[in-house]
Amino acid sequence: MPRYHPFLVALHWLMALMILVALAAGRLLLANMPPDSPDKIAGLGGHMVFGMAIGVLLVLRLVTRLRSTHPPHAPTGNAVLDRMSVWAHWAFYALIGGMVMTGLAMAFGAGLFPIVYGGAAQILPPGLQDLPQREAHGLIATALVALIALHVAAAFWHQFARKDGLLRRMWFGKRSTDELAE
Ligand code: HEM
């Protein structure tokens, strides 16, 4: 069975969980809290450190992905879909990187680090909602949710309609190296 590198497998599932938590916390909790809510600063403190941890894991993941062998792309039976799935996987790296960078740009742009982690008055700047970085962070989040929905639907289609055992490629176990691509 050709499989992804075990470190990449571990990062895939850990990061999937972390990204879903960050998306839900951002969209369902933080975005709905008014700037003067007492829980907002604590919420942002958790979200920012969690988001930056995702950024560190993304770099480790990219290095592992580029340096390890991996299964050849799973065929769908349609040349356009095959090409789309390659792009979809790289789009994840771009969108997750985009979330981290726009998040950092927002935090630096609005001077959030001293406000959230101490040293400055615990009052959020009034224009936080209107920053272009904030807008971009929200738009990329929407694109990421759509890509995750597509990705999960595609994984289930492979697994249960095409029955090609795709999920096992993203799990731990013996890797038959003769079928792996550079
Ligand atoms: C936030 C959620 C997720 C993200 C960001 C994500 C991202 C990715 C990426 C980028 C790859 C390509 C391998 C790589 O370069 O790392 C991949 C592969 C894969 N993902 Fe996900 N994934 C997520 C959630 C899920 C879920 C929930 C499932 C299961 C239903 C799943 C099933 C798979 C499978 C089976 C593969 C291997 C595809 C193949 O063999 O070519 N993923 N994922």
Ligand code: HEM
């Ligand atoms: C992959 C990582 C991240 C994800 C998935 C994520 C997700 C989100 C989401 C979904 C929102 C709400 C956007 C909206 O509904 O318009 C949000 C808001 C926000 N995020 Fe992130 N984020 C990530 C990383 C970061 C990082 C690294 C920082 C800063 C260091 C950050 C700082 C913020 C801030 C300041 C807000 C605005 C909160 C508000 O105005 O209520 N995020 N994030």
